[in-house]
Amino acid sequence: MGYICPIVYLLFIVLYPVDNNRWSFLILSFLLGLTVDTFQDTGGAHAAASLTLAFVRPVLLKLIYGEGYLTKNLKIMxxxxxxxxxxxxxxxxxxxxxxYMLVYFNISQILQVLQMTLFVGLSSIFMGVVLFVLFGWRSKS
Structure with missing residues (x-):
């Protein structure tokens, strides 16, 4: 869509199984970001952001799911x-x-970074939820 393009490859990082090998997850996240960098010519920004998210994901899971995450019995789907x-x-x-901090890499354009984070982030969240509900979500029953 030009200016606002949702980033849906994040669903791979978010929905990756919790109980799998952590090192393989970090390597796969890096390679996913590097593949996107290759096609978008962003010089490693997607790879760094994907690796950062993969590294921080256990903290987010512990924060959101609490004890369910610690028992390794968590199924995000x-x-x-x-x-x-x-x-x-x-x-x-x-x-x-x-x-976007790595793409712009200039403190004078912090408003542009925040604006892109907000608008592209909202569209990514919307598309992620739509794809999750359409193709994968199963409620507890």
Missing amino acids: RSPLDRFILLLALSVLIHHLVL
Whole structure:
């Protein structure tokens, strides 16, 4: 859509299984970001932002899901929709702030960074929730 382009590859990082190997998750997140960098010519900004999000994700899961995350019994695909939206919103905020700070890399353009984080972040959250509900969400029953 030109100016506002939702970033949906974050769903891979957010929905990656909790109980899998952490090092492989970090490497896959980096490679995913590097692949996007290759096609968008952003010089490693997506790779750095994806790796940052993958590194911070356990803290976000512990913050949002509490004891359910510590027992390694967490299934994000079966979690309540409000918790998923909170996880996605925090993940998008962290990823987009890192991404646009690296893309602009100029403190005088901090308003542009915040504006892009807000608008692209809202569209990414919207698209992420729509895709999650359409293709993957199963409520606890």
